[in-house]
Amino acid sequence: MKDIKKRTKSFIEHGNKLKGAEVYYRDDWECYYYSLNGKCFGMMGDEIITLKGNPQDNEAMREMYKDVIPGYYANKVHWNSVYLNTEELTDEDIFKMIDISYELVLSKMTKKEQKAILEN
Numbered sequence: 001m002k003d004i005k006k007r008t009k010s011f012i013e014h015g016n017k018l019k020g021a022e023v024y025y026r027d028d029w030e031c032y033y034y035s036l037n038g039k040c041f042g043m044m045g046d047e048i049i050t051l052k053g054n055p056q057d058n059e060a061m062r063e064m065y066k067d068v069i070p071g072y073y074a075n076k077v078h079w080n081s082v083y084l085n086t087e088e089l090t091d092e093d094i095f096k097m098i099d100i101s102y103e104l105v106l107s108k109m110t111k112k113e114q115k116a117i118l119e120n
Helices: 004-017 055-064 091-107 111-119
Strands: 021-026 031-036 039-044 048-052 068-070 079-083
Touching: 004 021, 004 031, 004 039, 004 091, 031 091, 039 091, 048 091, 055 068, 055 079, 079 091, 091 111
Parallel strands: none
Antiparallel strands: 021 031, 031 039, 039 048, 048 079, 068 079
């Protein structure tokens, strides 16, 4: 069984290292909120982390791993949730999923917004 508190802390730290990103606890949603210029690229509660992904990849991951489910309280096509106690996915796998989610949100921003984020 994974140490969920340690794992949660590492995912928060990873999110906060991404340029322009901020991970903070939202009382109104009762979860950690992954924000890029006010746009959500992830949410993490006590048991799951929900991240944006490419629709084809999301479906494939759900078929491959029982610990990956359609996005909890999110658009099921664009978001996946992963149980934090998963033994199937390593921390590195989830770091990669956080990075992909961040990149997808960044890519939808204007060139001016992207430049401001990446140059800081």
